[in-house]
Amino acid sequence: MMRQDPAKHYFIWPALLVVLVVTIFPLVYSLTTSFMSLRLVPPLPSRFIGFDNYTSLLANPRFWHVAGTTSLIAFTAVALQYVIGFAVALALNSRVPGEGVFRVGFLIPMLVAPVAVALIARQVLNPTMGPLNEFMTLLGFPNLPFLTQTAWALGAIIAVEVWQWTPFVILMLLAGLQTLPNDVYEAAELENATPWQQFWGITFPMLLPISVAVVFIRLIESYKIIDTVFVMTGGGPGISTETLTLFAYQEGFKKFNLGYTSALSFLLLIFITIIGLVYLAILRPYLEKHK
């Protein structure tokens, strides 16, 4: 039964107001802006243009190119993070000597700001002053165009993403591994199951729920990548390494095209939501099976 104490209003309404002001208002304002032609530079009068910003974006080859690049970076980086992260988590879970040191060491990249990581990477990959190319030259290889040719640049960005965010996967999966019951493994050993069979029959299925969550979080985060790309390549050469968020930044903060940028932000939101829903729909049967 609901209490009729009027005091509840003093607690509920301010909280609701805060939520409205902090969360809902910016979202609604941004959504409204996405239907307007609103430019700060040059300061043209704003006007309602319906879905024009959205149709213009969807008809813009740059948008699709950028969406493709972002997807390539996100899926490749997250796949590598998951495989490497799982392997390292399994190793750390085996109580190797010096496990504590390894654990701390592996977590350090995650604690560094992405801008700093990208700056370090840019320096490491520098052709004339960077240690990597110096080492390669020492071995007789030519200087490699790490950040200036599309394939190399994409590879470098993915490598940095993997380096920085694999620790997150390790952390989560290691926590999951440490909660698995020992008796299941003891029973498997009594049945003479090989380690490989134990992994595919016990470890992987039992970690599936946490794996799904980890990959989901990383995928969404990877779609928002901007700092690493901004510092390492600036989106170049051309627009070959430009990502959705960097594209939005260029439109918003360089061209001050606010209506277009808002529409782009909502398309990114829709894009990520669709990917998330498809991802969960595909994995649902497996999750149900191993419940």
Add this chain to the structure above:
Amino acid sequence: MKKLLLGSTALIVAGFVGSAAEAACDPDYSGVTLTATTQTGPYIASALQIAAKGWEEKTCGTVKVVEFPWSELYPKIVTSLTSGEDTFDVIAFAPAWAPDFTAFLSEMPAEMQEGADWEDIAPVYREALMVWNGKVLSQTMDGDVHTYTYRIDLFEDEANKTAFKEKYGYDLAPPETWAQYLDIAEFFQRPDESLWGTAEAFRRGGQQFWFFFSHAAAYTNHPDNPGSMFFDPETMDAQINNPGWVRGLEEYIKSAKLAPPNALNFSFGEVNAAFAGGQAAQSIGWGDTGVIAADPKQSKVSGNVGSATLPGSDEVWNYKTGEWDKFDKIVRSPFMAFGGWQAAVPSTSRNQEAAWNYIQYLTSPEVSGNAAVTGGTGVNPYRVSHTSDLDLWSDIFSEREAKEYLGAQNESVQAENVALDMRLPGYFSYTEVLEIELSKALAGEASPQEALDAVAEQWNALTDEFGRDNQLAAYRASMGLPN
């Protein structure tokens, strides 16, 4: 009696203090607080702050410097101007934004537009960049022109001189033309010695397009067709895909191939590092290169930093006739890249007199001269006295370095055919399009003509979107042409 003595002593002391305060406050702006805004420091903001301290001591006024990140500075200023609020008394801004601000700025007081200090400002700033439709609406507080920097030790090495003359048939010296610049770059391209021909910015988002403009200015800034470098000043049709621009881009791409590997990822910071690190025989860029390279703490080539004006050309594209015009001598078109930060007073300011007085102090020969030689202020020479007072620079340069550096700066801004940077409403929309296509051309994904055709098409579309008549009026005003 004791009371009387105390009283009279107090009066005398108060009188002294009063007259001392009056003497200190010249002019007296006691109680006046100015709010000045610019980008987050140290560059430019520190110059405002240093000047603020001196001005406060001199006038008894107060200056509050409000800094915003680069990306927020424009919207902050434009919203305060268009809303009519008196948020800022002084704004320090990028010259490219001038077209959007000029309608809201107060005119510089007439007394500031005369006398030795006024004449001391280099004419290109005083007569072009500070003027909008015949009115002086801002004051240059930083000079920005591209110049040429080279390694004296390499250029004066006898073996190099002999080998160069044998190969190219003329003496090794700072280049007169861009063709010579490329010859020199090719000659010094020696990766096995960790030495490359040149260093320029090629990175998208790394000041790249200003370097390209410097190349193209030599072929497109026709002395007989002022203001026609970027657009046709009659129709506002983009000129960026004409043969002069294509030639400039072809040479810019050649420069990229004669620069250190991965130079496509160079912004101006990397250019300075490469030159100061002894990896490049020559480079072009702003005055910072010379200052950094001359500093033994930051440089391996200090003592050997030569400077000159940018190379030119004896052929310039004439957009009216659609032909190359041949000249008897080399036409130099030093490019005013970026154009130098401007300081102005919004019409809405309630302290206009004090605000202009602060700008006058900030840009006075003494205060600005010290800022120009103080690292981190971001202030480059823009007064004749900045480049004529060798003593000012003696802590940074050797005598020869100083002479060449200041000579290059001075000759560039005083050049007859100096090329002004583009200043248009929506400037960064135009340059973003250009950056993308330039990157494609540099990466070999598009030919120079294809890339520039794409830029021209998109520039024309932007001009139509922003209003061709408005853009044309702004462009003509920015180029000093009557409307």
